[in-house]
Amino acid sequence: MARWERAQATRPPTPPAPWEAEDAPDGPDPDAPLVLAQDGPHGPVIHAANAAAQANGAARGMRVVDLRAICPELQVVPADLAGDAKALHRLILWSRRWCPWSAGDGADGLVLDTTGSDHLWGGEAAMLANIAARLSGLGQVARVAAAPTHGAAWALARHGDREEICGARALRVRMAMLPVSALRLDGATLTTLHRLGLKRVGDLMLVPRATLERRFGRDGRALMTPLRRLDQMLGDAPEPVVSPAPPLRFRIVRRLVEPVMDPQPLLDEPLGMLCDALAEAGQGLRGLRLELYRTDGIAVRFEIGCAQANRDPAHLRRLLARHFESLDAGFGFDTLSLEGLRPERLAAAQVRLDGGIDSDVALATLVDRLTARLGPGAVELPDPGESHLPERAEGWRPALDGLGGGLDGRRADALAPGGLGGGGLVAPGRERPVRLLRAPERIEVLYAVPEGPPVRFRWRRKPYLIRRHQGPERIAPEWWRAKPGTRLRDYYKVEVEEGARYWLYREGIAGDGRGGEPDWFLHGLFA
Structure with missing residues (x-):
């Protein structure tokens, strides 16, 4: 029985969580303190941390705000748990090159039943070295172990050496040296064992079975009792590897x-x-x-x-x-x-009585034909994001990736006339320009009062006289991700003398303590 576990890997945020920190354009610095975070009952908690973050006191389950208080330079990236689960499932099938039976073992490990297969690789030591080398080639750091039982291999992979082999004769002696946390027990049970003075597996072996049954329950009524886990570790209770069926081909x-x-x-x-x-x-x-x-x-x-x-x-x-x-x-x-x-x-779908096809099917068929002719990157669909800021709320993705389950409500709104235009999320009744500039462009504005609407503006060296305006619509900075000193925006929809309509905004207000005079930008164009 060989068991190896996959180390936690940092994954780029897709999509960004609302509490994600502002990252550099080239991604997070691998040498700086970095944690993967997930939602907790009282805010984001740490799912995994690199060595630099652990040196600053990061631990799994710790709140991100607590660690940021002692480590201001901390970088936070949301953990992609669903992506990790899919990657682990692919590793399950990929690992069957060493043996026919493989399965997932928790959220970060795999278990392989290599009975009768290790000699094909030159023995267990050569097989473990090959596993570690193959995973290293994939960019994964792993701890590998081989033992007669699933429970023993699990314990050695987490609490033993990086590559360790334990034979049947040395099983009881080697397991007795490990801490009780190697028994795959929940936190409450481990706390109880520590209070009773049972800190190692060997201490638990010396306790009479009847005493453990009275204190923690019988095997038939509780599958995760210390006695049950101890029997699985030592081979006195069966624990077969339930290997998932391979995907249909x-x-x-x-x-x-x-x-x-x-x-x-x-x-x-x-x-x-x-x-x-x-x-x-x-x-x-x-x-x-x-x-x-x-x-x-x-x-x-x-x-x-x-x-x-x-x-x-x-x-x-x-x-x-x-x-x-x-x-x-x-x-x-x-x-x-x-x-x-x-x-x-x-x-199977019911055919319409008039012989036609549904709009979603027609759209998917059109996307397929255009993509086949123009290329996979030439056809895109709006990909709305959860943000108040227009440049973050709008996005695009390849059409082949965006129609997997049909159009959802947000993407359907983005495609509807008079909807999002740029593809972002807006409140009901908020009109957005048909064309949103890739980056807002600075303009020169003449206004009657400092916090009033604009009267004239110059854009790309051409002057415009404003005849009508609508606004302001105030958009405050996203405090959970904005940098200190970020200013709010007041958006105006204006119509110039020639009849064209533009979307302008003033960044900041006079006397807000976050800079000098407010700046003006042009962000979009209406039809």
Whole structure:
């Protein structure tokens, strides 16, 4: 039984949490104190910390505000727990190169049942070295251990050496040296054991079983009692590895009797077979890979993507058509392979009585065809963000990533006429410009009173006379992430003499103690 655990890895914030600190443009400094934070009952708490943060007193479960009080230069990045879980699941399947049975072990570890597999790698020591080297190549730092039981391997991976092997004969002696926290118990039980003077596993071994049963419960009624965990560690109680089933793979391979120069007429049958297999499993694909093998051994590969899960052979056939325009067949193709990528759940849908298709399906079909012709980065959809500031509230993402579950409410509002325009979140009744500048541009403004509306302004060396104005709409700085001294904004919607309408704002007010005279900027243009 080999058990290794994955070290915590810092991940870029996507999307940023409301309590995230302002980071440098190039990302957080790896040598500075850095913590990953998650929401807690009384504010964000630390999920993980680097060595510099731990040297300043950071500990898991500690409140971020408490650590920031003693370490002002602390950098905070929100922990992507969902992303970590997906990455761990991929590692579960990836680790089956060493043995057929692997499973997740908590939120930061894997357990591998290597019974009968270690000799294929030259023994347990060579296998552990290979595991550590492979993970290091992936940018992960891991602690690996091998032991006869799952519980013993878990304990050694966290409380033993970085790479340690424990045999069956030395199991009881080695486990007796470890602290009771190596038994995978909850915090309340560990506190009780410490109060009773039981600080090591060896101390627990000397206590009569009847005494432990009376104090902590019997095995059948509590699965995480000290006695139960001790039996699992020493092999007196079974703890099998429940390995998750591998993901379904949808792949059709067709070997041709004779080489062909144009494989397009032969795609209809394998595409139909692939879509039938997807329908039988209740799945749809988000990507399709076509591999064509020439008689001279050269392989040609095409990949297409779908904005929504799809299993329509005619639609997939159209998306593949453009890839054959510049196809070099050589001396012909004798084998072709179709594989569905990123399968997702797709239930059967009722066809409309008028024979039409739903708007979401029509939009996804249009996105697929445009992306196939123009490229994956050429078609984008608004991606609203949770922010009061317009430049942070608006964003864009590739259309193939933004239609996975259909249009949500925020993105649908962004696409609606008179909606967000730039793609941000706005309060009801707040109109936003159709075009939002990438960065606000400084302008010269003439106003009657210091805190009044503008009368004239000059933008890009051209003067404008304001005929009408609406506002101000005050947007205060986001105090949870703004730097000290950040000034508020007063936005005005103005109409100039020529009829064009612009979105201006004054940054700061006179006498606010956060700088000199207020500055004016132009941020957007209305239709």
